[in-house]
Amino acid sequence: MTTALVPTMGALHEGHLDLVRRAKEVADRVVVSIFVNPTQFGANEDFDKYPRTLESDRALLEPFGVEVFAPSIDEVYPLADRESPQGRIEVPDSISTFAASQPTTTFEGATRPGHFDGMLTVVARLFEMVQPDVAVFGQKDAQQVFLVRNLIEQMFPQITLEVVPTNREADGLARSSRNRYLSAEERLHALVLSRALINLSLRLMSATSTAEAVAEARASVEAEPEVRLDYLDIVDPHDFTPVDEQFRGPATAVVAAWVGSTRLIDTINLVIN
Numbered sequence: 001m002t003t004a005l006v007p008t009m010g011a012l013h014e015g016h017l018d019l020v021r022r023a024k025e026v027a028d029r030v031v032v033s034i035f036v037n038p039t040q041f042g043a044n045e046d047f048d049k050y051p052r053t054l055e056s057d058r059a060l061l062e063p064f065g066v067e068v069f070a071p072s073i074d075e076v077y078p079l080a081d082r083e084s085p086q087g088r089i090e091v092p093d094s095i096s097t098f099a100a101s102q103p104t105t106t107f108e109g110a111t112r113p114g115h116f117d118g119m120l121t122v123v124a125r126l127f128e129m130v131q132p133d134v135a136v137f138g139q140k141d142a143q144q145v146f147l148v149r150n151l152i153e154q155m156f157p158q159i160t161l162e163v164v165p166t167n168r169e170a171d172g173l174a175r176s177s178r179n180r181y182l183s184a185e186e187r188l189h190a191l192v193l194s195r196a197l198i199n200l201s202l203r204l205m206s207a208t209s210t211a212e213a214v215a216e217a218r219a220s221v222e223a224e225p226e227v228r229l230d231y232l233d234i235v236d237p238h239d240f241t242p243v244d245e246q247f248r249g250p251a252t253a254v255v256a257a258w259v260g261s262t263r264l265i266d267t268i269n270l271v272i273n
């Protein structure tokens with residue numbers, strides 16, 4: 001009897017359901033965890049207003065015949081000091097040592113200090129609680145996948161990682177629980193993210209300079225009204241560092257931007273020839 005774990009923060013959409021479908025294909029038993037993890041949100045982020053829709057999440061999962069695991073903060077972090085609003089939850093030494101050896105302070109980690117310490121802490125905790133044989137994650141969070149892959153390799157070698165492609169709306173917008181924050185107008189502006197990544201992958205087929213192609217992609221995002229670019233880059237999938245002009249082969253483009261006050265990310269796998 002094999003178990004697959006699909007970790008989520010709830011507010012489920014079709015992207016999450018793709019993960020569930022994959023999990024069902026690869027394991028006998030599927031556990032979908034729903035836990036809005038306080039430790040991966042910064043003080044100025046949306047922990048308090050993050051959508052919590054447990055009942056409709058359960059209804060969405062019902063036809064799949066999976067187990068929903070929706071633990072409380074106390075269950076996940078029994079030893080936490082509860083004096084501060086989000087609880088003061090220590091990052092275990094094993095995780096901080098691991099995190100220090102990984103790209104946890106670049107890209108998402110640069111704008112969201114401590115985010116990956118919190119993410120790795122909760123993922124390790126969920127692995128301990130659920131004891132899965134397989135863990136299913138979405139490619140959309142490319143840096144998260146990179147870190148979880150290494151976490152598994154180093155600390156949970158008994159677990160197999162399954163990565164599922166990004167599920168998009170018909171017009172290309174990557175599905176995200178945060179898309180519900182967007183006004184109709186912001187949603188249109190948000191399309192610049194997926195467009196910039198697709199144009200970048202096409203541009204690279206003829207561009208003489210990777211840096212120039214990246215600069216054009218950044219400019220296209222910056223030109224969009226209501227959109228503020230955080231980062232757009234192409235990284236080497238081996239170490240998640242930006243590629244240089246000499247780099248050839250499969251790579252990953254990543255983008256993050258605020259659309260109005262909503263922060264969105266997207267990613268695409270591409271090839272530099």
Ligand code: AMP
Binds near residue numbers: 007010141176
């Ligand atoms: P979240 O609930 O946003 O923390 O996401 C839980 C899992 O779903 C993560 O592994 C995400 O990468 C994955 N995920 C989120 N959005 C999508 C999407 N549009 N397509 C595929 N997977 C996704």
